[in-house]
Amino acid sequence: MIDDKAEDPDHGVELLWQEREQEPRRGLSLGRIVRAAIELADAEGLEGLSMRKVAERLGFTTMSLYRHVPGRDQLVDLMLDAVREEAHPSVGTEDGWRARLESCARSEWELRTRHPWMAEVRGSRHLPGPNGVASYERMLSAVTGSGLPPAQVIAAVNLVGRFVDAEAQTLVETARQERQSGVSEQEWWGARDTLYQRLDRYPTLTALWEAGGYDEPETPFEFGLARVLDGIAMLIARNRDETRDETCLMCGKPVKRPISGRPRLYCSRACQQRAYRKRLDR
Structure with a gap:
């Protein structure tokens, strides 16, 4: 057992929320560990992240890392909070609830395009740090005042967050398969002629194909986000009608x-x- 602190959620909170000290010019520090871990996860996905690999990347022993962070789970929480520092300060400051919430959703999506491993994080007990809570606060404040009651404000924000994560899963799976096969997604599907030759027996699929429906497909994230926001707008309008x-x-x-x-x-x-x-x- 490396450290009892690895099993202590309260220690994880202290680690995430502690005041960051100025990093030494040389040697190991928590900030350098987190940055190296992010670089490793960007390159290999979360499945490729280990304390040993991070230590090797920094040129230190694995045991030396445990003096700064008690385990991999706590390291992932620190990584999630660190990448959220990349959010632009003007995110979520537009006029109108829809523009503000859309801006926040796009910021979260852009983070996941740069760091697809964010969508690989599983479980409901990952502790948020100050940047994560600030991001959540921006989304909540975007919808507050729209006419939704408090419980529906929270539900609407959580719905948008789950949508972004669900769409980001596609990025994760695509990146994983490309790493494993060495073949891009476009190349793999482009070589499936034996499949396409069998699809003319399906009339609806064929009609949509011939009508150009697959020539310029809707971008899944753009289409989905617009529909989710449309649904929230309908709920706001209905609530206003019911309370007028x-x-x-x-x-x-x-x-x-x-x-x-x-x-x-x-x-x-x-x-x-x-x-x-x-x-x-x-």
């Missing part, structure tokens, strides 16, 4: 919707009586 006050049938003043029961037709008892007398006079 009605107007009094007698005087035209706003009438608040009751929490339960039948909707109110009049703003006051006086207007209700006036309406009653008016019906009697007819």
Whole structure:
């Protein structure tokens, strides 16, 4: 057993949130370990990341790394937080909830195109650091004030985050297969003539092909993000419709919707009586 701290989540929080000291000019430091680990994961994916390989990359022994970080899981958390420093400071500052949330989603997507291994991180118990929480805060603030109740603000942001991760999985799988085979995705599919010769028996697929549907395909991320945001916009509009006050049938003043029961037709008892007398006079 290297270090009991590797099993201590509270130590992981301290490691992520500690004030960073100035790095020494020489020797090993936590910052250098994290940067080397990111470079290694960028090149080989998360499956290629190990404490031993990081140590070799830095020219130190594996044991020397454990003086700075207790284990691989904690190192991955540090890596995730470090790459989020790359986010532009203006991300999520546009006008309107949709533009702000879209900007945040694109920033997260761009991070994953540069570091596909981010989408390989599995499990629900990876601790966030200050940069990760700041990113989440930007997304939450983008939707807050849109008209959604608090629980739906959180759900909408989590939905966008899961969409970005799901799309990034394609990048991960493509990169892994290209590393293993040495053949690019385009080259591999371009050589599948024996498959394409058998597809003319499927009329819908053939019709779409002949109509040019595959000539300029929609970009999956762009298409999917737009549809997710469309869905959130529809939810916001529906919530506004459901919470919009009605107007009094007698005087035209706003009438608040009751929490339960039948909707109110009049703003006051006086207007209700006036309406009653008016019906009697007819």
